[in-house]
Amino acid sequence: MPTTCLRLTPQRNIILEELRGTRSHPTADEVYDMVRRRLPHISLGTIYRNLDYLHAQGLIRKLDKIGSQMRFDASMDPHLHICCMECGKVGDLPEDAASVSVRQEAMLDAEKTFQITGHWLEFHGVCSDCRTKGKIG
Amino acid sequence: MPTTCLRLTPQRNIILEELRGTRSHPTADEVYDMVRRRLPHISLGTIYRNLDYLHAQGLIRKLDKIGSQMRFDASMDPHLHICCMECGKVGDLPEDAASVSVRQEAMLDAEKTFQITGHWLEFHGVCSDCRTKGKIG
DNA sequence: TTAAGAACAGGAACTATTCCTATTTTCTGT
DNA sequence: ACAGAAAATAGGAATAGTTCCTGTTCTTAA
Numbered sequence: 001m002p003t004t005c006l007r008l009t010p011q012r013n014i015i016l017e018e019l020r021g022t023r024s025h026p027t028a029d030e031v032y033d034m035v036r037r038r039l040p041h042i043s044l045g046t047i048y049r050n051l052d053y054l055h056a057q058g059l060i061r062k063l064d065k066i067g068s069q070m071r072f073d074a075s076m077d078p079h080l081h082i083c084c085m086e087c088g089k090v091g092d093l094p095e096d097a098a099s100v101s102v103r104q105e106a107m108l109d110a111e112k113t114f115q116i117t118g119h120w121l122e123f124h125g126v127c128s129d130c131r132t133k134g135k136i137g
Numbered sequence: 138m139p140t141t142c143l144r145l146t147p148q149r150n151i152i153l154e155e156l157r158g159t160r161s162h163p164t165a166d167e168v169y170d171m172v173r174r175r176l177p178h179i180s181l182g183t184i185y186r187n188l189d190y191l192h193a194q195g196l197i198r199k200l201d202k203i204g205s206q207m208r209f210d211a212s213m214d215p216h217l218h219i220c221c222m223e224c225g226k227v228g229d230l231p232e233d234a235a236s237v238s239v240r241q242e243a244m245l246d247a248e249k250t251f252q253i254t255g256h257w258l259e260f261h262g263v264c265s266d267c268r269t270k271g272k273i274g
Numbered sequence: 275t276t277a278a279g280a281a282c283a284g285g286a287a288c289t290a291t292t293c294c295t296a297t298t299t300t301c302t303g304t
Numbered sequence: 305a306c307a308g309a310a311a312a313t314a315g316g317a318a319t320a321g322t323t324c325c326t327g328t329t330c331t332t333a334a
Contacts, residue, residue: 065259206290207290
């Protein structure tokens, strides 16, 4: 018996449906606008809470490194993101776009839309202090 | 005659010195605390403005994708960053840490400190809409 | 049916960052 | 060196994305 099961309230379901119906990687307030057409009384707090919930359940992606606002993405297949430095628009790139060997072919299509000017690569981990604390505490 | 030359005011100079004296990738308010020991009346606005200025001049790096706050780094040689998911601490990785072939050796040292659990890769560019606007406007 | 827990709407609070204004400092040309 | 112009500063107000709080409603399980 799992202690937590997936609870899809009407609000959560509609948020998920709206997110799955777009490829625009919307921000929280864009999701708010989309959902409000169907649930006029939903609150922005519910949007945030449920986007977090859906992300914690592994149903959507949370792009918190792109621009000044969080963005959300319902497509869970492995792929990379490209962000316009002028307007903030976010597009998709194939998973292997980072490999130089395939870049010429694979990126041709994306480069019709986005002219790539740079990238950001950052690693995540746990530092030794926090690992030590985890063992002791 | 260059229209803009580098103007290093006392405030800017001390900010730069303090930043060069640490490897901790401090946030703006951490820089504020460091600098305030030497310039007690400096304002946080000046810290932000001058960190932006130094970044625009290419003297420091601005890490705006790491955590919820901007971080700053005076070491300009090419390298990557690793961020602790528990406490937010930021460390350095060698430039070639992303290459799988050298990863075993090159990362050994960093992995003594950070246990790597994931990464973030994102591309930057200009979308076709913005390129079109740029040509017309 | 009822009690307990979860989720909700609405709005206040929080906080990193930016913006504003009057004042001070720095630079430029004479 | 000096006067005017331009830039930078301190201090604080404003902004905005996100989180938190409270009272109410809904769902679940016994």
